[in-house]
Amino acid sequence: MLELIAAVRSDGTTGDTGDDEDERSGRSRWERLRQSDFVRSAPFWGPPFLLMGFFVYAAIGWNFLLSLTDYERFQGPDYSNLDFGMYRRMLDDPTFWEATQNTLILLIVFTVACLVAGLLLAILLDREVRFGRGFRTIYLLPMSLSFIVTAQFWKWMYNSQFGIINEFFGLFGLGPYGWLSNPDLVLFSVIFALVWQFSGYTMIVYLAALRAIPQDQYEAARVDGASTLKLYWRVIIPQLKPAMVSASVVLLLFSLKAFDFLFALFDGYQPRKGADILSTMMVREAFARSQWAYSSAIAIVLFLLSLAVIAPYLYQQHRQGNL
Amino acid sequence: MARAKLDEVTKIFTEDDGSEVVAVDDVTLDIDDGEFLVLVGPSGCGKSTTLRMVAGLETITDGEIRLDGTVINDVPAKDRDIAMVFQSYALYPHMSVRGNMSFGLEESTNLGDDEIAKRVEESAGMMGIGDLLDRKPSDLSGGQQQRVALGRAIVRDPAVFLMDEPLSNLDAKLRAQMRTELQRLQNELDVTTIYVTHDQTEAMTMGDRIAILDDGELQQVGTPLECYHRPKNLFVAGFIGDPPMNFLQVTNEDGTLIDHSFEYPLPPQVASAVEGTDSLVLGVRPEDIELEPDQSRADDHTISATIDVVEPMGDENVVYLRLADGATVARPDLAEQDAAEGTDVNDAAVEGSDDAKGGIAGESRSTIIATIGGMQHFDDGQDISIRIPPDAIHVFDADSTEALHNRTLQDADAVPGI
Known part of the structure; x- marks a missing residue:
């Protein structure tokens, strides 16, 4: 803001010749600036702007600074010696690579599964089924539950001895499976539970978009000779693209910070082998092992991943004039 | 195909x-x-x-x-x-x-x-x-x-x-x-x-x-x-054509259509077509109505009226006319509604009852529309006679709404599709 004022002032003086004029014009510029919408609206946008700047952007900046130090345990950060040592440590850390790999698997499988499941539910519900409203509420309900609750619930479901899922497979003489203990299965057990919780959300987003498509689109396609499958594939689903994009952004961002569900599911900072992701690793390094600088570096990596998700979306929205 | x-x-x-x-x-x-x-x-x-x-x-x-x-x-x-x-x-x-x-x-x-x-x-x-x-x-x-x-x-x-x-x-x-x-x-x-x-x-x-x-x-x-x-019934007659056909609610007394303000003798051939039906609707297209400023030249087929509004369209004038008190303009939708309910349209309308149905007909009750050449001039409020040529009239049964007689067309054979 100060820069801007300075810019306006200097601009105000350049064109003028005489000193008096200079002064007068400068004052009137100052006066005009004081009357401008920008300044007069400042009391409204200023405070939230400052709060956001301090608590979000300054915190991110400070976090980056921390990641350049060697801060660990209780000795306090030393800002005199900044380097990328923590990032080099990351590259040599097999735990980090495993967590990154798991994060990407979660990111992709969870998002795609949610989009597909939500789409199928939305299409079924859109076909004027009996009790459609009831189903809609039922499907959306998991979304309203706390992750602590659903994690506890899935822990029971997945229990290798008494869990209802193993009981079910037992009926066919299969299992028991270690849904949460087998390193090959555990990540997909987590993804399945999260899809269960989130597909109601994608369903609602799709349903709203489906309801916005006029009935005569369906009718025109039918008269044009399209089968039901082709009708959805070629006419309806392409029109759901904006809904798909916005739902994907929400799901991708969520999967990057899916910490609380895992924390509750595994009762602590250390998920079972095969289910560690960057966010759990970040919290563990900080609060279980007091590796503050290393944890900050992981946080920066997560931040960059989030940015990679949201930046294209914001750019596209900006280009379409929605922002 | x-x-x-x-x-x-x-x-x-x-x-x-x-x-x-x-x-x-x-x-x-x-x-x-x-x-x-x-x-x-x-x-x-x-x-x-x-x-x-x-x-x-x-x-x-x-x-x-x-x-x-x-x-x-x-x-x-x-x-x-x-x-x-x-x-x-x-x-x-x-x-x-x-x-x-x-x-x-x-x-x-x-x-x-x-x-x-x-x-x-x-x-x-x-x-x-x-x-x-x-x-x-x-x-x-x-x-x-x-x-x-x-x-x-x-x-x-x-x-x-x-x-x-x-x-x-x-x-x-x-x-x-x-x-x-x-x-x-x-x-x-x-x-x-x-x-x-x-x-x-x-x-x-x-x-x-x-x-x-x-x-x-x-x-x-x-x-x-x-x-x-050749509309088959009141609905078709009223729906096709713009401005729509005018309808007058009348009773048939031995081949003469009677309303409070006028009597309209039917040509013999039409009279025989409507024989035995008492309550009728007389229909006439706006373009068939002739305006006669000179009221002394009134005859059997003229009705006295007052010019309400003239809408000049350039090529033609649309003239809205008020008939003398008591004449009743029927509307097909009203007639149909009443016919469906089994009430006698004629009675309800002629008595000019103030009930809801009478109200539906509202303003159109005493207004009929004529279209005349664009160069003919009339003043608002002018008293004139309107002539309804006997060969241009349609007569409908007010109860069944069916057409009993449609207009005669001289050149019908020359135009395909009539």
């Missing part, structure tokens, strides 16, 4: 509360190969439902629809070989014009890509949208979208074209232009066409034949001129 036949087709919708609504009631229509049939009627008359049953978008409650002799009641829409133009155009917004036009061919035929591309270009050329092929519908004006919608139907080369009020979203000028263009196109392609509209002008100008529907029931099928000059 095909011959379409609707045989006693009925559509009943069941509401959520279990009640039934008859949308289309026992409609029988025979549409010739290459014919342009217009389904016309007020909103809610079942014309769109009828069209949608032909398209396969609504199930048929009762009766049969045949295409070239084959019953298609249970054939799904996608297999019926029909093309439809929607009121909203229903273009696929995510596809280019080319995509929109080729979609139907891709889905309903086994044609190769080259052949499809060739046909799309041909049809686009015919519709004058050749240079829009790579644009999206949202980049087009309403008129251009309309052409794309038509092009999408034409390219299919279907057995039957169905059009559901395709011109109603265009402005008046473009609509008039598209009207002629559509007619020319239909003549060229010679494809059987069923066209739905609520606009009687479109019906009159475009159709080979028009079918007038009201309340789900077919009122009359005929050439436009036939429906105009």
Whole structure:
């Protein structure tokens, strides 16, 4: 803001010749600036702007600074010696690579599964089924539950001895499976539970978009000779693209910070082998092992991943004039 | 190309509360190969439902629809070989014009890509949208979208074209232009066409034949001129023609039509046609009414009236006239409503009762409309006589609303289709 004022002032003086004029014009510029919408609206946008700047952007900046130090345990950060040592440590850390790999698997499988499941539910519900409203509420309900609750619930479901899922497979003489203990299965057990919780959300987003498509689109396609499958594939689903994009952004961002569900599911900072992701690793390094600088570096990596998700979306929205 | 036949087709919708609504009631229509049939009627008359049953978008409650002799009641829409133009155009917004036009061919035929591309270009050329092929519908004006919608139907080369009020979203000028263009196109392609509209002008100008529907029931099928000059009942007489036909509520006393303010002796041949029916409606088209400023020249067939408002249209003047007190102008919708309820229209109206029904007729009760040449001048409030020529009158039974006598036409033989 100060820069801007300075810019306006200097601009105000350049064109003028005489000193008096200079002064007068400068004052009137100052006066005009004081009357401008920008300044007069400042009391409204200023405070939230400052709060956001301090608590979000300054915190991110400070976090980056921390990641350049060697801060660990209780000795306090030393800002005199900044380097990328923590990032080099990351590259040599097999735990980090495993967590990154798991994060990407979660990111992709969870998002795609949610989009597909939500789409199928939305299409079924859109076909004027009996009790459609009831189903809609039922499907959306998991979304309203706390992750602590659903994690506890899935822990029971997945229990290798008494869990209802193993009981079910037992009926066919299969299992028991270690849904949460087998390193090959555990990540997909987590993804399945999260899809269960989130597909109601994608369903609602799709349903709203489906309801916005006029009935005569369906009718025109039918008269044009399209089968039901082709009708959805070629006419309806392409029109759901904006809904798909916005739902994907929400799901991708969520999967990057899916910490609380895992924390509750595994009762602590250390998920079972095969289910560690960057966010759990970040919290563990900080609060279980007091590796503050290393944890900050992981946080920066997560931040960059989030940015990679949201930046294209914001750019596209900006280009379409929605922002 | 095909011959379409609707045989006693009925559509009943069941509401959520279990009640039934008859949308289309026992409609029988025979549409010739290459014919342009217009389904016309007020909103809610079942014309769109009828069209949608032909398209396969609504199930048929009762009766049969045949295409070239084959019953298609249970054939799904996608297999019926029909093309439809929607009121909203229903273009696929995510596809280019080319995509929109080729979609139907891709889905309903086994044609190769080259052949499809060739046909799309041909049809686009015919519709004058050749240079829009790579644009999206949202980049087009309403008129251009309309052409794309038509092009999408034409390219299919279907057995039957169905059009559901395709011109109603265009402005008046473009609509008039598209009207002629559509007619020319239909003549060229010679494809059987069923066209739905609520606009009687479109019906009159475009159709080979028009079918007038009201309340789900077919009122009359005929050439436009036939429906105009020989309406079967009050509804058709009132619906076709703009400004509409004037109706006067009268009683028949030995061949003379009596109202409080006038007596109108019928020619013998008309008198015999209406013999035995007491309560009648006298109908006369606005263009048949002659205005006689000189009241001394009044005769048996003149009625005294006062000029209420004159609307100059340039080529003609539309004159609104107030009849002397007591004369009653009947309205077909009022008559029908009362007839359906079994009340005597005549009594209710002549007594000028202040009940709700009397109120419906409202202002139109004592106003009749005449159209005269644009160069004739009359003042508002002027007292004059109006002459109703005996050969131009229509007489309807007020109870059944059926036409008992239609006007005589001297040159009927010279004009085809009357």
